[in-house]
Amino acid sequence: xxxxxxxxxxxxxxxxxxxxxxxxxxxxxxxxxxxxxxxxxxxxxxxxxxxxxxxxxxxxxxxxxxxxxxxxxxxxxxxxxxxxxxxxxxxxxxxxxxxxxxxxxxxxxxxxxxxxxxxxxxxxxxxxxxxxxxxxxxxxxxxxxxxxxxxxxxxxxxxxxxxxxxxxxxxxxxxxxxxxxxxxxxxxxxxxxxxxxxxxxxxxxxxxxxxxxxxxxxxxxxxxxxxxxxxxxxxxxxxxxxxxxxxxxxxxxxxxxxxxxxxxxxxxxxxxxxxxxxxxxxxxxxxxxxxxxxxxxxxxxxxxxxxxxxxxxxxxxxxxxxxxxxxxxxxxxxxxxxxxxxxxxxxxxxxxxxxxxxxxxxxxxxxxxxxxxxxxxxxxxxxxxxxxxxxxxxxxxxxxxxxxxxxxxxx
Numbered sequence: 001x002x003x004x005x006x007x008x009x010x011x012x013x014x015x016x017x018x019x020x021x022x023x024x025x026x027x028x029x030x031x032x033x034x035x036x037x038x039x040x041x042x043x044x045x046x047x048x049x050x051x052x053x054x055x056x057x058x059x060x061x062x063x064x065x066x067x068x069x070x071x072x073x074x075x076x077x078x079x080x081x082x083x084x085x086x087x088x089x090x091x092x093x094x095x096x097x098x099x100x101x102x103x104x105x106x107x108x109x110x111x112x113x114x115x116x117x118x119x120x121x122x123x124x125x126x127x128x129x130x131x132x133x134x135x136x137x138x139x140x141x142x143x144x145x146x147x148x149x150x151x152x153x154x155x156x157x158x159x160x161x162x163x164x165x166x167x168x169x170x171x172x173x174x175x176x177x178x179x180x181x182x183x184x185x186x187x188x189x190x191x192x193x194x195x196x197x198x199x200x201x202x203x204x205x206x207x208x209x210x211x212x213x214x215x216x217x218x219x220x221x222x223x224x225x226x227x228x229x230x231x232x233x234x235x236x237x238x239x240x241x242x243x244x245x246x247x248x249x250x251x252x253x254x255x256x257x258x259x260x261x262x263x264x265x266x267x268x269x270x271x272x273x274x275x276x277x278x279x280x281x282x283x284x285x286x287x288x289x290x291x292x293x294x295x296x297x298x299x300x301x302x303x304x305x306x307x308x309x310x311x312x313x314x315x316x317x318x319x320x321x322x323x324x325x326x327x328x329x330x331x332x333x334x335x336x337x338x339x340x341x342x343x344x345x346x347x348x349x350x351x352x353x354x355x356x357x358x359x360x361x362x363x364x365x366x367x368x369x370x371x372x373x374x375x376x377x378x379x380x381x382x383x384x385x386x387x388x389x390x391x392x393x394x395x396x397x398x399x400x401x402x403x404x405x406x407x408x409x410x411x
Contacts, residue, residue, distance in 0.1 A: 159185070
């Protein structure tokens with residue numbers, strides 16, 4: 001087994017942030033950028049809804065259980081759309097990807113959802129081929145809401161399934177059983193013209209081979225367009241973390257078991273016509289996931305909503321609440337390292353791109369890649385580096401090694 005500690009994509013981001021501190025800037029500096037002209041015309045929008053009506057046991061995201069009808073938050077989002085849409089920098093942008101995340105973005109009432117989407121359309125230059133995604137749960141997605149979403153251009157939905165196992169769903173505090181959710185997904189397929197994507201969590205407490213195999217086979221049989229699959233991360237503050245500390249749930253992480261479950265899921269889906277899009281995502285070829293390509297390339301992403309983070313030019317920003325936002329500037333080295341980590345998320349990576357973002361460290365980087373090739377984790381050709389199936393599992397650990405090399409060379 002690979003002898004470097006297993007790392008997730010979040011670990012890689014934390015390594016970069018801790019090693020290369022952010023330079024905080026003022027709102028005045030950031031607004032000055034918004035008065036200027038963008039270098040690239042393409043851009044994306046991320047809208048955050050920090051509310052759910054039911055909290056998953058594994059979740060510690062920026063969300064809270066709904067305690068009102070969200071009229072105030074609806075008005076807030078619409079004002080933010082108008083505010084950002086009026087900025088010169090953003091007026092000149094063509095929006096090619098929109099992502100409504102959360103929380104649960106389909107938690108709004110139908111009339112609120114229509115107001116949000118109509119106001120968004122009125123204030124941004126949205127391309128005809130824009131990839132427009134909504135995250136959702138099944139119990140929040142009514143047919144009326146789905147019709148409204150499709151009316152305003154939503155062409156991709158991401159459903160938080162997590163597992164089809166009834167035992168696993170109870171553990172993760174999910175609504176409905178396998179029979180209901182599979183029937184509902186089939187009904188959505190008949191009514192919705194866009195892409196249907198799902199999330200699957202593996203390696204939850206006592207997950208069996210039969211459970212992971214059934215998750216993979218069920219996803220394939222439903223013909224979903226892509227699957228994001230993640231190993232369960234028990235984060236501080238989540239309900240499952242509290243349950244474990246009180247011995248209500250017994251879970252001891254085992255790396256070998258994690259990889260075993262990962263490989264079972266991947267082998268079944270790949271043998272059924274899916275391919276690897278990035279380390280934690282498979283696709284049937286229809287879903288290109290333009291939003292994550294925006295994120296991984298650190299392109300302009302206009303963030304709107306409490307808990308939303310984005311980027312404009314060399315500046316990142318995060319809305320802590322309705323009144324307070326933080327702004328930070330990335331220097332040239334940090335920006336390169338982030339872009340290096342972004343391109344390394346994909347199964348096949350051009351060596352010229354690695355060289356561009358590692359610059360003076362490339363000879364050392366290539367030597368590391370040769371070492372990984374000897375371990376059977378990557379394959380090197382004249383122009384590309386490609387992860388093997390083992391390498392996909394260790395992809396973020398490999399990424400961490402490479403970005404740490406560049407950062408150490410630039411201290």
